Amino acid sequence: MIFVTLEHILTHLSFSIISIVITIHLMTLLIPEIRGLHNSSEKGIIATFLSITGLLVIRWISSRHFPLSNLYESLIFLSWSFSIIHMISKIWNHKNDLSAITAPSAIFTQGFATSGLSSEMHQSSILVPALQSQWLMMHVSMMLLSYAALLCGSLLSVAFLVITFRNNIEIFCKRKIFLIKSFFFGKIEYWNQKKSVFNKYTSFLSFRNYYKYQLTQRLDYWGYRVISLGFIFLTIGILSGAVWANEAWGSYWNWDPKETWAFITWTIFAIYSHTRTNQNLQGTNSALVASIGFLIIWICYFGINLLGIGLHSYGSFT
Numbered sequence: 001m002i003f004v005t006l007e008h009i010l011t012h013l014s015f016s017i018i019s020i021v022i023t024i025h026l027m028t029l030l031i032p033e034i035r036g037l038h039n040s041s042e043k044g045i046i047a048t049f050l051s052i053t054g055l056l057v058i059r060w061i062s063s064r065h066f067p068l069s070n071l072y073e074s075l076i077f078l079s080w081s082f083s084i085i086h087m088i089s090k091i092w093n094h095k096n097d098l099s100a101i102t103a104p105s106a107i108f109t110q111g112f113a114t115s116g117l118s119s120e121m122h123q124s125s126i127l128v129p130a131l132q133s134q135w136l137m138m139h140v141s142m143m144l145l146s147y148a149a150l151l152c153g154s155l156l157s158v159a160f161l162v163i164t165f166r167n168n169i170e171i172f173c174k175r176k177i178f179l180i181k182s183f184f185f186g187k188i189e190y191w192n193q194k195k196s197v198f199n200k201y202t203s204f205l206s207f208r209n210y211y212k213y214q215l216t217q218r219l220d221y222w223g224y225r226v227i228s229l230g231f232i233f234l235t236i237g238i239l240s241g242a243v244w245a246n247e248a249w250g251s252y253w254n255w256d257p258k259e260t261w262a263f264i265t266w267t268i269f270a271i272y273s274h275t276r277t278n279q280n281l282q283g284t285n286s287a288l289v290a291s292i293g294f295l296i297i298w299i300c301y302f303g304i305n306l307l308g309i310g311l312h313s314y315g316s317f318t
Contacts, residue, residue: 007058014051014079015114017044018107042090045103049083052110056080063124068140069131071305072122075113077141081148082106085226098222101155105148135244142237143262147301149230150269150293156223157290163216164284220283224276227290231269238262257307261300268293 021044055076059067067073086102127136241259242252253259272289275281 004062007055007062010051010055010058011114014048014055015107015110017051018048018103018110020044021048021103022107045083045086045099048106049080049087052076052080052083059124065127065132066137066141067124068136068144069124069127072113073124074140074144075109077144078148079106079110079113081145082109082152084145085148085152089222089226098152098156098226101152101159105151105155133244133247135240135247139237139240139244142233142240146230146233146237147297149226149233150265150297153223153225153227153230154290154294154297156219156226157287158294160216160219160223160287161284161291163212163219220287223287223290227269227272227293231266231273234262234266234269238266258300258304261296261304265293265296265300268296 024044056067056073059073063069068077082102082105086098086106089098089102241262245254245259246252268289272286272293275286275289
C-alpha cells in the first residue's frame with residue numbers, strides 16, 4: 001500500500017513540476033529580462049528528473065522487475081529520457097537550445113501516460129514468459145532512449161525548416177525573376193549586373209538576419225549531434241533485441257511489425273547520417289530526412305502498439 005501511495009504522490013508531483021517549468025519557459029520568452037526565472041526552470045527540470053526516477057525505482061521494487069513491461073511504464077521512461085537529454089544538453093551547451101523541446105515533450109508524454117491511459121494500464125502486472133529476461137532492461141531502455149534522442153533531434157530539424165523556409169522562398173523567387181529578365185533582355189552584362197545585385201542583396205539579408213542565421217546554425221548543429229546519439233542507442237537496441245529474440249523465440253529476426261518498423265527507422269536515420277557527410281546535402285535536405293524520421297518513430301513506437309499485433313503485442317494497450 002505504501003508503494004502505491006508513494007507512486008501516486010511522485011506521479012502528480014513530477015507532472016506538477018514540469019507544468020510549472022513550461023509556464024516559466026513561456027514567461028521567459030515573453031519577458032526575457034527576468035533572468036532568475038531561467039535558473040528556476042533548470043532546477044525544476046532536475047526536480048522532475050528526480051521525481052520520475054523515484055517513481056521508476058518504486059515501481060521496480062514493488063513489481064520486482066524493471067518497469068518497462070507495458071505502455072504506461074514505457075511512456076514514463078520516455079519522459080524520464082527527455083529529462084536526461086535536457087540535462088546532458090545543458091552540460092554541453094549552456095544556452096540549452098533543447099530546453100524548448102525537451103520540457104514540452106516531457107510534459108506531453110507524462111500527461112498522456114497519467115491522464116490518457118486507463119487506470120488498468122497503470123497497474124504493474126506479472127511479466128509474460130517472453131519478457132522474463134535480463135535483456136529486458138538493455139533492449140527496451142536503449143530503444144526508448146533512442147526514441148527520445150531521435151524525436152528531440154528531429155524536432156530541431158523541423159524548427160530549422162520552419163525558420164529557413166521563408167528565406168529559401170525569397171531567394172528562389174529572386175533567382176527566378178533574374179532568370180526571366182536575363183532571358184528576355186538577352187544581355188550577359190545585364191545578368192552579371194543583376195547577379196552582383198543579388199549577391200549584395202543576399203549578403204545584406206544575411207547581415208540583417210545574423211541572429212536568425214546563428215539560430216539556424218545551432219539548430220542544425222545540435223540536431224545532428226542529438227540524432228547521432230539517438231542513432232547509436234537505436235543500433236544498440238536493435239542488436240540487443242536480436243540477441244534477446246534468438247533467446248526467446250529461437251530466431252534473431254522474425255520480421256515482426258515492430259521489428260520491421262524499427263529497421264525502417266534505422267534506415268531513415270542511416271540515410272540522414274549519410275546526408276551529413278555530403279556538404280551539398282547538409283542543411284535543408286538532411287532536415288527533411290529527419291522530419292520524415294519523426295513520423296516514422298511515432299509509427300514504430302506508438303502506431304504498432306495501437307494495433308496490438310505481432311510478437312510485441314504484450315507491450316500494447318492490452
